[in-house]
Amino acid sequence: MKKRLVLLGSTGSIGTQALDVVRAHSDRFEVVALTANNSVDLLILQAIEFLPKVVVIANELKYQKVKDALTAMPIEVLAGEEALRAVATMPEADMVLTAMVGFSGLLPTIDAIKAGKHIALANKETLVVAGEIVTELARKHGVKLLPVDSEHSAIFQCLMGETDGVEKLILTASGGPFRSWKAEELKKVTRADALKHPNWCMGNKITIDSATLMNKGFEVIEARWLFGIEADRIDVVVHPQSIIHSMVQFVDGSIKAQLGIPDMKLPIQLAFAYPERLSLGSDRFDFFACGGFTFEKPDLLRFPCLRLAYEALDKGGNSSCILNAANEIAVQAFLEEKIHFLDIPRIVEQSLHQIEFVKNPSIDDYCLTDAETRAFALTCITKN
Numbered sequence: 001m002k003k004r005l006v007l008l009g010s011t012g013s014i015g016t017q018a019l020d021v022v023r024a025h026s027d028r029f030e031v032v033a034l035t036a037n038n039s040v041d042l043l044i045l046q047a048i049e050f051l052p053k054v055v056v057i058a059n060e061l062k063y064q065k066v067k068d069a070l071t072a073m074p075i076e077v078l079a080g081e082e083a084l085r086a087v088a089t090m091p092e093a094d095m096v097l098t099a100m101v102g103f104s105g106l107l108p109t110i111d112a113i114k115a116g117k118h119i120a121l122a123n124k125e126t127l128v129v130a131g132e133i134v135t136e137l138a139r140k141h142g143v144k145l146l147p148v149d150s151e152h153s154a155i156f157q158c159l160m161g162e163t164d165g166v167e168k169l170i171l172t173a174s175g176g177p178f179r180s181w182k183a184e185e186l187k188k189v190t191r192a193d194a195l196k197h198p199n200w201c202m203g204n205k206i207t208i209d210s211a212t213l214m215n216k217g218f219e220v221i222e223a224r225w226l227f228g229i230e231a232d233r234i235d236v237v238v239h240p241q242s243i244i245h246s247m248v249q250f251v252d253g254s255i256k257a258q259l260g261i262p263d264m265k266l267p268i269q270l271a272f273a274y275p276e277r278l279s280l281g282s283d284r285f286d287f288f289a290c291g292g293f294t295f296e297k298p299d300l301l302r303f304p305c306l307r308l309a310y311e312a313l314d315k316g317g318n319s320s321c322i323l324n325a326a327n328e329i330a331v332q333a334f335l336e337e338k339i340h341f342l343d344i345p346r347i348v349e350q351s352l353h354q355i356e357f358v359k360n361p362s363i364d365d366y367c368l369t370d371a372e373t374r375a376f377a378l379t380c381i382t383k384n
């Protein structure tokens, strides 16, 4: 029987690559729901090709265009946030891919877990904001949280077969486009510079997060909750080639690594097919052509976002939620060229100081913290 998938965020970088995987393994997977925020034309094309039971366009203003285009098809068309949450729990689904961006992924993921759906987790912000609650919910409902993020998939693969005796996790980081830029030069970063990731082609938000190293900070938090390892046993090593996707060091000093050319289809299809491995027709890594691997320490002075993420994780409570919300607002403002690159960590740090600390937040508390932080971070932008 085919595995039935809900793809939340099917029009994005992860979503479209997930559909490549489905296309390549149509004997194994079928799509029962597709969702997008605004990308109407692509959503319609995807619906016509994959014939899901339901499509959801989150932006209700765009509903009619999708409805009109699919009127002759046996596809239900829905709109809005509630509809998006509803498809995350649909009885016809076995697994939900969370490929929406930012805080918007949190509530649908929680709904899906409560409905017993296995999760292919791309939306790392879910665990950044509420990792403790979400992983506990998954445990309680017997739901698998299968990592799609390349580093976490690498660690997951290193732990396939043995999970005991882990000394530490070693997350690799590309270092982003500004790895070798001097502090002074970072003052002159443009939007276009920051959107040029050296190794990965991804959505705009995560590409900026990679440039500030906030992405790596988020990944430390994500790893802490996914693998149940404290932050002092999660290291970050800059590896500019992005061939080693991450590593696990065991108590006898042995280090396991997962390697391969940068291609998100691998972690996506592993999450879909787990515990099986399926064929993937992309290029293979060539040891003789690669020109060598290098490693560096991350520079927390030039890239304070990584420090801020470690500090937020250490402080606990709603701190990582504040970190995420402030970052979302600051990154959006940077993309709109309203603030400078170096304003991103400044706004995040100011928000962490300003927003009230909540020691044991509920999901409702996280929603409040998210809204309060966004409002505060916006004032930091207008004052700029």
Ligand SMILES: NC(=O)C1=CN([C@@H]2O[C@H](COP(=O)(O)OP(=O)(O)OC[C@H]3O[C@@H](n4cnc5c(N)ncnc54)[C@H](OP(=O)(O)O)[C@@H]3O)[C@@H](O)[C@H]2O)C=CC1
Binding pocket: 008, 009, 010, 011, 012, 013, 014, 015, 035, 036, 037, 038, 039, 040, 058, 084, 098, 099, 100, 101, 102, 104, 122, 123, 124, 125, 148, 149, 150, 200, 201, 202, 203, 204, 205, 206, 264
């Ligand atoms: N891209 C990558 O290689 C990797 C991504 N990730 C994570 O995966 C997630 C997705 O990233 P990526 O694919 O790059 O992002 P994209 O921006 O490319 O795609 C985001 C998707 O989510 C939809 N979306 C965005 N905001 C909302 C919203 N408020 N409500 C409903 N739908 C929404 C978008 O719809 P629309 O097209 O209509 O805007 C789009 O389908 C992120 O959390 C990212 O950190 C993790 C590792 C690697």
Ligand SMILES: CC(=O)[C@@H](O)[C@H](O)COP(=O)(O)O
Binding pocket: 149, 150, 151, 172, 173, 174, 175, 176, 200, 206, 209, 210, 211, 215, 216, 264
């Ligand atoms: C593909 C993926 O998983 C991204 O999160 C990637 O890791 C970004 O690279 P860096 O954050 O290391 O630049």
Ligand SMILES: [Mn+2]
Binding pocket: 149, 150, 151, 219
């Ligand atoms: Mn990653």
